Amino acid sequence: MERIRQSALFQRFWDFAGAASIRVKVLGIVLGVIVLLGTFIMLQMRTAVYQTLTAEMEHQGVAIARAAAGEIDQVSGEPELVDHVVRRNRLHYSSAEHNTLIDYIIFDGPNNAPISESYADYVDPATLHTTPPVGATLIGLRYSLPWGDVTEVRADVPGGLGIVRVGLSDANVQANLTTMTLQIVSITLVMIGVGLAAAYFLTWILTRPIFDLVNATEAVGRGELGRQVPRWANDEIGDLAVSFNAMTRALAQADRERAEREALREKYIRGVIQAQEDERKRIARELHDSTSQSLTSLLVGLRNLGEVAPDTLDSQIEDIRRVVSGTLDEVHALAWQLRPSVLDDLGLVVALGRYIADFERRYSIQVDFTVHGLDDRLPVTLETSLYRMTQEGLTNVARHAQAHHASVLIDQRNNIIRIIIEDDGVGFNPDAHPFGEKNLGLQGIRERTQLFGGKLTIESQPGQGTSLFIEIPLPNTAARTELERPS
Amino acid sequence: MTDVIRVLLADDHAVLRSGLRLLIERQPNIEVVGEAGDGNEALAQAKALQPDLVLLDINMPGLDGLAALPRLRQESPHSRVLVLTMHDDVSYLQEALRAGASGYVLKRAVDNELLMAIQAVMRGETYVHSAMTQKLLQTMDADKSPARNEPDPWDALSERERDVLRLVALGYTNQEVADALFLSVKTVETYRSRGMEKLGLQTRAQLVKSALKRGLLD
Numbered sequence: 001m002e003r004i005r006q007s008a009l010f011q012r013f014w015d016f017a018g019a020a021s022i023r024v025k026v027l028g029i030v031l032g033v034i035v036l037l038g039t040f041i042m043l044q045m046r047t048a049v050y051q052t053l054t055a056e057m058e059h060q061g062v063a064i065a066r067a068a069a070g071e072i073d074q075v076s077g078e079p080e081l082v083d084h085v086v087r088r089n090r091l092h093y094s095s096a097e098h099n100t101l102i103d104y105i106i107f108d109g110p111n112n113a114p115i116s117e118s119y120a121d122y123v124d125p126a127t128l129h130t131t132p133p134v135g136a137t138l139i140g141l142r143y144s145l146p147w148g149d150v151t152e153v154r155a156d157v158p159g160g161l162g163i164v165r166v167g168l169s170d171a172n173v174q175a176n177l178t179t180m181t182l183q184i185v186s187i188t189l190v191m192i193g194v195g196l197a198a199a200y201f202l203t204w205i206l207t208r209p210i211f212d213l214v215n216a217t218e219a220v221g222r223g224e225l226g227r228q229v230p231r232w233a234n235d236e237i238g239d240l241a242v243s244f245n246a247m248t249r250a251l252a253q254a255d256r257e258r259a260e261r262e263a264l265r266e267k268y269i270r271g272v273i274q275a276q277e278d279e280r281k282r283i284a285r286e287l288h289d290s291t292s293q294s295l296t297s298l299l300v301g302l303r304n305l306g307e308v309a310p311d312t313l314d315s316q317i318e319d320i321r322r323v324v325s326g327t328l329d330e331v332h333a334l335a336w337q338l339r340p341s342v343l344d345d346l347g348l349v350v351a352l353g354r355y356i357a358d359f360e361r362r363y364s365i366q367v368d369f370t371v372h373g374l375d376d377r378l379p380v381t382l383e384t385s386l387y388r389m390t391q392e393g394l395t396n397v398a399r400h401a402q403a404h405h406a407s408v409l410i411d412q413r414n415n416i417i418r419i420i421i422e423d424d425g426v427g428f429n430p431d432a433h434p435f436g437e438k439n440l441g442l443q444g445i446r447e448r449t450q451l452f453g454g455k456l457t458i459e460s461q462p463g464q465g466t467s468l469f470i471e472i473p474l475p476n477t478a479a480r481t482e483l484e485r486p487s
Numbered sequence: 488m489t490d491v492i493r494v495l496l497a498d499d500h501a502v503l504r505s506g507l508r509l510l511i512e513r514q515p516n517i518e519v520v521g522e523a524g525d526g527n528e529a530l531a532q533a534k535a536l537q538p539d540l541v542l543l544d545i546n547m548p549g550l551d552g553l554a555a556l557p558r559l560r561q562e563s564p565h566s567r568v569l570v571l572t573m574h575d576d577v578s579y580l581q582e583a584l585r586a587g588a589s590g591y592v593l594k595r596a597v598d599n600e601l602l603m604a605i606q607a608v609m610r611g612e613t614y615v616h617s618a619m620t621q622k623l624l625q626t627m628d629a630d631k632s633p634a635r636n637e638p639d640p641w642d643a644l645s646e647r648e649r650d651v652l653r654l655v656a657l658g659y660t661n662q663e664v665a666d667a668l669f670l671s672v673k674t675v676e677t678y679r680s681r682g683m684e685k686l687g688l689q690t691r692a693q694l695v696k697s698a699l700k701r702g703l704l705d
Contacts, residue, residue, distance in 0.1 A: 289546055292573050293500035296594040300506035303598035307513055321598070328595045332573060341546070342576050345553070350578040368692035372699060407690030411658045418658045422691050459660050464676075467691075469660050 022210070023203040030199040031192060038188030045184060046177055053173045058153055060100050064093045065155035065166040068105060077161045079115065082107055086164075087118040094120070103150050103167035104128065110162055120169075122147050128167075148174075209237045213244060225252035270451055277384055280338040287335040295328040340387075348383040349374065349410070352390055356408060363398045365423075366405050373412040379475065382452060386410075386419060386472075389445045393421035393468050396441045401425025401466060412474070419470040427465050430458040445470065492609055493520045495538040497529035497555075498571065499547045507542065507601070514602060526550025533563040540605060543588075545572040545579060553579070556586040567608050571597060577622045580615065590614035640686045641701055648682035651675055655691060656698040 020028070068089045075081035090105045092098075103123050107116040119125055127146055141152045149170035154163050209232040219227040228245045231238045299321065306317045335341070343351035349371050356367045377383070390408060397406050403425030411418045442458070445468065449456045454472030494511060496504050496519055508519045521536050523529035525547045533541055541559060545552035556568060569590040570583045580591050590608040592600050593616045604614040615623065641649065647668075654664040665675045688694050698704050 288573060289499070292594065293498075293503050296573075296597060297500065297503040297506050299595070299598045300503060300510050304506060304509045304513070325595055332575075332595070341574070342578060345551075346576075346578045346582065350576070354576055354578075368690045368696075370692035370695045370699075372695055372704065405689050407692035409658065409692045409695055411695070413657070420658055420691055424689070457660050457662075459662065467660070469658070 022207050023200070026199050026203045026206075027196055030195045034188065034192050034195050038184065038191065042181060042184045042188075045180060049180055050173065050177060053176055054151070057100065057151060057168050057173060060093075060098070061151065061153035061166050061168045062155065064089065064100070064102070064105075065153050065164045068107075068166070069155040069157040069164045072107060072161065072164065073158045077115075077157075082116045083118075086116045090118040090120070099172065101169040101172050103145075103147075103169045104165075105167070106165040107157070108162045108165065110160055115162060123167075205233075206237070208232065209241060213237075213241060216244065216248075220248050220251065225255050266451060269447060273385075273448070273451075274381070277339070281344075284335040284338040284341065287331050287338070288341060291331050292328060292335070295324055295331065298324045299328070343383060343387055344380070347377050348386055351387055352408065352410070355387070355391060356394070359394055359398070365398060365403055367394070368405070368407045370408075371410045374410055374417070375412075378417070382417075382472070382475075385448045385452065386417070386470075389448055389470055390419055390421065392441045392445050393419075393470075396439070397421070397423045397425065397466075399441075400428075400439075403465070415474045417472050417474055419468075421468040421470075422465060424465045427460040427462050429462060430460050442468075490516055492517045492540055492605065493536070493538045494518065494605070495521045495523065495529065495532055495536060495541045495566070497523040497526070497532075497541060497547070497552070498544040499524050500544075507597075510598075510601065511605070517605065524548075526552065526555035529555055530558055530562055533559050533566055537563050538566050540608065541566050541568045542571050542601075543568050545570060545574055545583075553582050553586060556583065556588060560587040569604055569608050569614070571601070575616075575619065575622075577619065577626050580619050580623060581626075584613075591619060592616055593619070639701070641697075641703075643685050644682050645678075648678045648685070651678040652682045652686075652694060653698065653703055655679055656695045656704060 017025070017028075068085060071085045071089070072082055075085060086105045086107055090102050093100055094102045102120065104117065104119045104125075106114050106118075109115045117125065119128075124146070143150060143152070151168045151170065152165055153168070154165050156163050209229070212229045212232075216227045216229045225248055227248060229241045231241045302317055302321050302324065306314065309317065340351045340354065342354060353369060356369050359365070360367050378386070394406065394408070397403055401423045403423035406421070406423040409418070409420040409422075411420070442456075446456045449470055449472060452472045454470065457469040457471070458466065459469070460466035494517055496507055498504050498507070501524070504522050508522070511517050511519055520538055521532045523532045527550050529541065529543065529547075530550070532538075541563075543552045543556065543559070547555075552570060552572070556570075559566065559568060567589040568587065569592060570588045571592050571594060572579065573594050575593055583591055590604045590613060592604045592614070596616055600616065607614040644652065650668055651664055651670075654667060655661075659667070661672050661675050661679070664670075664679075665672045668675070670678075683689070683694065686694070686697060688697060695704070
């Protein structure tokens with residue numbers, strides 16, 4: 001339980017700290033270490049210096065007390081002279097050259113009654129009298145008075161005349177400590193500045209190649225496989241750059257191979273489609289030009305025969321005529337289905353108009369057909385593909401949509417030709433099975449669209465009908481002549 | 488013999504040509520003066536023979552019938568042209584009539600209609616196979632726009648509906664319309680179906696026709 005709570009706490013910390021950039025992390029660590037070190041050194045120094053200064057002060061105090069005691073001894077305790085001695089000593093040792101601050105010097109008689117006293121200006125004798133230092137020794141006693149800490153040292157006056165008490169102010173020590181602290185703090189601040197600058201430079205060195213790598217990775221992600229990163233240094237990041245470059249080279253290689261395979265596949269499909277179309281065209285033309293003509297000759301021949309034959313044969317000739325005529329119609333329809341000659345002779349719009357009229361009759365689906373902006377004939381291969389795609393699209397409508405109305409719109413604008421095939425049928429979810437095996441028709445349309453560098457968009461929902469958007473960029477005139485196959 | 492009709496046969500199928508010759512020459516007042524196997528030959532023969540009538544097939548190697556027709560009218564202005572073809576598409580018929588043909592006979596009806604057609608054309612009439620006439624009239628019906636002075640239903644549309652329908656007519660997907668107008672696809676669908684209902688239209692193709700008539704797509 002404890003562990004989990006701890007780790008949750010850590011997690012919260014890491015959520016915050018981990019989100020910072022490397023630069024902020026490094027700068028934070030440097031800042032923390034310097035501040036910690038500075039604080040530690042300051043505390044350590046303060047303690048040491050304080051002890052030293054206090055000890056020194058006590059030494060001085062003892063020396064002063066002894067000197068005063070000696071002088072009192074010399075004047076044999078004469079009260080006027082004692083007063084003078086006490087006062088002179090206090091003033092003498094309080095001067096700047098001795099670097100001590102004496103709060104007071106008191107000469108107590110044998111019964112602890114003060115005989116002579118001398119105070120600094122700020123000392124209130126009353127306060128001093130009401131809080132007499134208790135248990136003082138010769139070495140020193142520290143206690144607090146309203147104006148500051150005082151260290152008192154004592155010395156016996158020889159001959160039992162009494163004792164000299166010297167009160168030394170702490171203010172000097174404190175002032176020294178403050179000066180020292182300020183110095184350490186300013187040094188620490190300078191160190192922080194230098195440390196941060198150094199860390200900033202360091203992180204710049206560290207993160208710059210990482211930024212390069214990140215940029216390059218994003219570029220590769222976008223598909224710029226030619227992207228390489230410079231090897232900045234001979235370190236781990238440099239190794240990373242080298243393996244990154246190796247990886248992108250491998251990716252580019254794989255991409256090239258994939259593109260080659262794709263191109264090969266497209267070429268193959270194009271070939272298959274072309275071959276199929278050529279074959280259909282050949283057979284349709286054969287049926288049209290040869291078979292139909294022969295059948296027509298038969299019709300004419302039968303007519304000629306009927307003119308000369310005896311009347312008894314008339315009904316038989318008529319029977320044959322009907323068979324030949326029916327066959328002629330069938331052959332004609334077959335040729336049309338294989339490849340309408342109007343597509344070559346009169347173009348896409350006429351061919352589609354005829355196909356749609358046939359479609360409406362066959363499936364009882366009303367199809368609206370509108371053409372907009374298509375003024376010129378298109379390249380033969382493109383017209384053929386557009387015709388076949390529309391055919392596929394409408395066949396899909398008839399097979400799957402259960403529609404009552406359909407619409408075919410051909411629109412040419414800004415060098416893009418669009419065919420939009422819509423129906424009001426059952427619809428489907430295009431994301432669920434866009435080009436499943438069931439829907440080879442859509443797959444064929446997409447395949448043909450891609451061959452011309454176009455795209456197929458499907459908008460449909462169950463119950464909402466289906467819209468196929470075929471968009472194909474028109475080749476410019478130069479490419480158009482190349483597409484145009486000599487027939 | 489001015490009342491003998493001099494006919495040139497232009498068809499690439501030799502057997503058919505001979506059959507037709509047999510059929511035609513059985514008539515007392517018609518005579519086949521020449522035969523041609525392709526468009527160029529037909530042109531040359533017409534120029535040389537100046538026949539009264541040319542029986543012209545559309546599908547021929549080299550120069551095809553439709554391409555040969557206008558030049559044939561030039562080379563031999565007095566010849567009338569009767570197109571004899573497999574094609575039952577109105578478009579071919581329209582092309583042929585535009586190029587100056589006087590008649591259009593389908594090959595599957597050639598045995599019964601040819602002689603009738605020849606006589607009609609020589610009387611100065613235009614002969615078109617009856618089923619084809621029907622189709623031709625249908626296309627002319629479709630072209631006829633109802634010039635009624637009814638209030639324009641587009642005026643009944645809200646601004647949003649009109650924006651949506653304009654983009655739909657321009658061929659955008661619902662998603663693209665939604666992106667362009669900063670609407671959701673659902674909203675676009677609602678505007679679209681409501682607008683279509685107001686216009687009394689059912690499909691995008693109808694919408695484009697209506698928008699074109701109103702000049703909204705230019």
